[in-house]
Amino acid sequence: MSVETKQPREACCSQFKLFLASLSFVYFAKAFGGSYMKSSITQIERRFDIPSSLIGVIDGSFEMGNLLVIAFVSYFGAKMHRPRLIGAGCLIMAAGSFCTALPHFFQGQYKYETSIKHFSEENSTETILPCMSNHSLRVSEAAPSAENQAACEKEAGSYLWIYVFLGNMLRGIGETPIMPLGVSYLDDFSREENTAFYLACIQTVGILGPMFGFMLGSFLAKVYVDVGTVDLDTISINHKDSRWVGAWWLGFLLTGVIMLLAGIPFWFLPKSLPKQGRGQSQGQDPGASEGEQGGFLPEDSSDPAQDKPVTMAEMARDFIPSLRRLFFSTVFLLIICTSLVQVNGFIGMITFKPKFMEQVYGQSPSKAIFMIGAMNLPAVALGIITGGLLMKCFKLSILGAARVSISASFLSFCMLLLQYFLYCDNSQVAGLTVSYQGLSAVSYEQESLLSQCNVGCSCSLRRWDPVCAYNGMTYASPCLAGCTTSTGKGREMVFHNCTCVKETSAPAGNMSAILGQCPRRSDCDFMFKFYMAASVVGAFVSACGATPGYIVLLRSIHPDLKSLALGMQTLIVRTLGGIPPPIYFGALIDRTCLKWGSKRCGGKGACRLYDSHAFRVTFLGLIYGLYTLSYLLWGVLYHRLSKRQKKLALRSQAKAAALEGGTNGPSHTVKKEDLEKESTI
Numbered sequence: 001m002s003v004e005t006k007q008p009r010e011a012c013c014s015q016f017k018l019f020l021a022s023l024s025f026v027y028f029a030k031a032f033g034g035s036y037m038k039s040s041i042t043q044i045e046r047r048f049d050i051p052s053s054l055i056g057v058i059d060g061s062f063e064m065g066n067l068l069v070i071a072f073v074s075y076f077g078a079k080m081h082r083p084r085l086i087g088a089g090c091l092i093m094a095a096g097s098f099c100t101a102l103p104h105f106f107q108g109q110y111k112y113e114t115s116i117k118h119f120s121e122e123n124s125t126e127t128i129l130p131c132m133s134n135h136s137l138r139v140s141e142a143a144p145s146a147e148n149q150a151a152c153e154k155e156a157g158s159y160l161w162i163y164v165f166l167g168n169m170l171r172g173i174g175e176t177p178i179m180p181l182g183v184s185y186l187d188d189f190s191r192e193e194n195t196a197f198y199l200a201c202i203q204t205v206g207i208l209g210p211m212f213g214f215m216l217g218s219f220l221a222k223v224y225v226d227v228g229t230v231d232l233d234t235i236s237i238n239h240k241d242s243r244w245v246g247a248w249w250l251g252f253l254l255t256g257v258i259m260l261l262a263g264i265p266f267w268f269l270p271k272s273l274p275k276q277g278r279g280q281s282q283g284q285d286p287g288a289s290e291g292e293q294g295g296f297l298p299e300d301s302s303d304p305a306q307d308k309p310v311t312m313a314e315m316a317r318d319f320i321p322s323l324r325r326l327f328f329s330t331v332f333l334l335i336i337c338t339s340l341v342q343v344n345g346f347i348g349m350i351t352f353k354p355k356f357m358e359q360v361y362g363q364s365p366s367k368a369i370f371m372i373g374a375m376n377l378p379a380v381a382l383g384i385i386t387g388g389l390l391m392k393c394f395k396l397s398i399l400g401a402a403r404v405s406i407s408a409s410f411l412s413f414c415m416l417l418l419q420y421f422l423y424c425d426n427s428q429v430a431g432l433t434v435s436y437q438g439l440s441a442v443s444y445e446q447e448s449l450l451s452q453c454n455v456g457c458s459c460s461l462r463r464w465d466p467v468c469a470y471n472g473m474t475y476a477s478p479c480l481a482g483c484t485t486s487t488g489k490g491r492e493m494v495f496h497n498c499t500c501v502k503e504t505s506a507p508a509g510n511m512s513a514i515l516g517q518c519p520r521r522s523d524c525d526f527m528f529k530f531y532m533a534a535s536v537v538g539a540f541v542s543a544c545g546a547t548p549g550y551i552v553l554l555r556s557i558h559p560d561l562k563s564l565a566l567g568m569q570t571l572i573v574r575t576l577g578g579i580p581p582p583i584y585f586g587a588l589i590d591r592t593c594l595k596w597g598s599k600r601c602g603g604k605g606a607c608r609l610y611d612s613h614a615f616r617v618t619f620l621g622l623i624y625g626l627y628t629l630s631y632l633l634w635g636v637l638y639h640r641l642s643k644r645q646k647k648l649a650l651r652s653q654a655k656a657a658a659l660e661g662g663t664n665g666p667s668h669t670v671k672k673e674d675l676e677k678e679s680t681i
Contacts, residue, residue: 035217046242058168060582066176074570186199241516357531412542475513
């Protein structure tokens with residue numbers, strides 16, 4: 001007897017472990033590609049000279065791809081060969097990554113805006129700069145004609161960002177089967193008490209993807225976009241400059257290869273597996289007992305109709321009734337609304353968090369991305385595995401899981417509130433954040449860049465070519481600083497006789513300036529350390545509630561609707577929670593821009609400088625509002641779950657009493673009635 005039970009367990013474990021390892025790796029691959037896309041947002045925005053609102057549309061194209069196929073994949077795919085559908089999805093994701101990198105090979109070399117090259121002479125040691133009274137540059141402020149601008153736009157390849165849009169959409173289509181089909185396949189054939197732990201393990205391995213994705217993004221942000229094709233000694237900007245563009249395209253080639261490799265094992269996995277702990281003959285009724293744990297009365301597993309193959313026509317006929325049963329459940333609707341609001345806040349936060357760290361704390365894009373990958377994401381991984389262990393060790397019920405998820409989310413919100421009070425002063429930029437005399441005076445008018453010290457220089461007001469003077473103030477260009485001469489070339493240029501520097505320094509002070517913005521004051525680095533500490537602790541606490549929150553969804557839905565519920569949740573949350581946030585977050589952030597860059601053709605490019613105080617209030621204010629609403633919905637959801645569990649407990653007691661009294665004949669009828677009533681609870 002023991003020999004007979006040992007043999008099927010051996011095969012089950014080997015096949016199940018292969019699936020578990022394969023699903024973990026594909027979670028890593030998709031997270032690797034998705035996080036690299038997030039880390040490259042700033043580089044793509046600068047390369048194509050587009051505003052944050054448009055970059056939000058590009059970022060949301062991933063969810064648009066999900067929207068196209070998620071409902072059909074979740075429902076029909078649950079009754080088809082799930083592993084092979086996941087393998088096909090990996091191929092599509094790889095194609096999307098390669099498509100995203102294509103514009104680099106179609107565009108010419110990157111030309112950043114600068115005024116220096118127009119006035120420097122390569123063979124001279126001292127160069128005449130534009131601030132001369134007999135010079136007139138205002139002609140360059142005139143807008144080009146419509147015909148010339150159209151030709152210039154076409155030449156510059158301004159609309160090649162559409163390839164990035166389409167590539168990201170393909171990634172969204174390819175990722176569609178992974179979560180609903182992979183999780184339902186795992187839950188169908190694993191032990192009930194192990195499901196939460198397996199999910200935590202998969203998500204923990206998956207979180208390594210963002211870690212590597214952000215690390216790769218940080219490294220490539222320091223590599224010049226046209227590396228290998230230009231002489232880097234002639235580049236006058238560095239990776240800390242707001243005009244710098246890193247080699248963003250290289251990362252998408254690498255992520256495409258990783259996704260191709262991740263899909264290979266799924267082509268060799270079977271359509272179904274025996275249930276863990278059962279023989280092959282017992283493994284064809286997955287999910288029966290987990291419904292009982294989630295508060296559902298088990299269906300009769302002896303129904304021979306369950307073993308018959310299901311045709312596409314039968315599945316199509318059952319689709320609308322299944323949707324009706326699903327959306328008549330108030331618990332499911334509350335879960336959807338709660339997830340929707342929370343995801344809105346999370347997506348908006350993670351999309352623009354590197355830019356927030358750059359503008360509020362003066363960090364370079366590469367360092368901001370590195371800190372997220374090196375500190376926040378390991379904390380998230382530890383939090384996810386901790387939440388899974390809590391579920392496994394304490395064998396928490398659905399109400400216990402809800403309590404853990406609510407508590408973790410609220411504590412992380414408290415850490416987020418603390419971040420509002422951790423900020424630095426605005427960068428001192430003459431004419432934008434302070435006056436030329438050093439007084440605090442934020443102005444959004446372009447004419448404020450002019451002062452008595454540079455009014456006779458005929459400077460271009462559109463160009464952003466910042467220099468840092470020895471008085472600690474940044475000027476929008478050497479001309480606007482009133483500089484008349486320079487020495488050196490490339491990044492080593494030093495500007496002299498800058499008349500505007502005299503207005504905020506002693507008469508005998510140094511009147512020189514160097515390329516680039518001035519660094520923030522030393523206390524800003526100190527404040528950034530407190531911010532990172534609060535951010536890391538908040539990320540860990542929030543992640544502790546991720547797995548319990550997922551279990552609430554799994555155990556709240558009847559087993560035969562599980563894949564459809566997961567798919568519909570993904571569809572709705574990614575459509576309304578993934579597409580709009582980057583767009584409206586980006587549009588509101590754009591309103592805090594102080595200095596826009598200019599395109600080669602004269603149009604408005606990417607933002608070069610933000611009002612950091614307005615940025616912080618707008619960014620954090622949106623997140624606070626969304627998270628507060630989600631906690632109100634969590635309270636209503638917990639009340640409904642508690643009420644439903646009491647009703648189901650009374651039904652179970654009544655059924656047990658009926659069985660003890662010998663009236664077990666109509667038990668099957670009671671079960672069917674419970675199923676119909678459950679849809680409206």
